Amino acid sequence: MSEFSEVRKCVVCGATFVAHNWSRIYCSQKCGRKMANARARQKNLEEVIAQEHKKKVKGSNMKAINELAVEAQKRGLSYGEYVGRYEYDQ
Numbered sequence: 001m002s003e004f005s006e007v008r009k010c011v012v013c014g015a016t017f018v019a020h021n022w023s024r025i026y027c028s029q030k031c032g033r034k035m036a037n038a039r040a041r042q043k044n045l046e047e048v049i050a051q052e053h054k055k056k057v058k059g060s061n062m063k064a065i066n067e068l069a070v071e072a073q074k075r076g077l078s079y080g081e082y083v084g085r086y087e088y089d090q
């Protein structure tokens with residue numbers, strides 16, 4: 001396997017750094033220690049980040065559903081009727 005090298009953003013301070021290890025998510029030992037402290041407080045920072053990511057994905061889906069609901073309302077249909085018709089037309 002070739003040497004790992006990837007430009008990343010430090011999860012602690014936001015600085016850009018080159019990670020030589022896939023699991024490295026902070027720029028310096030100083031930030032690593034800050035992260036360890038944060039971990040002690042909020043159990044697992046990576047988990048928090050993963051949850052944030054999930055929320056973002058979920059959020060974008062929710063937005064699409066809301067947009068469909070608005071479209072349905074404009075046409076005087078219920079959301080279910082609109083989605084049903086939309087899928088039928090495809």
Ligand SMILES: [Zn+2]
Binds near residue numbers: 010012014
């Ligand atoms: Zn940092």
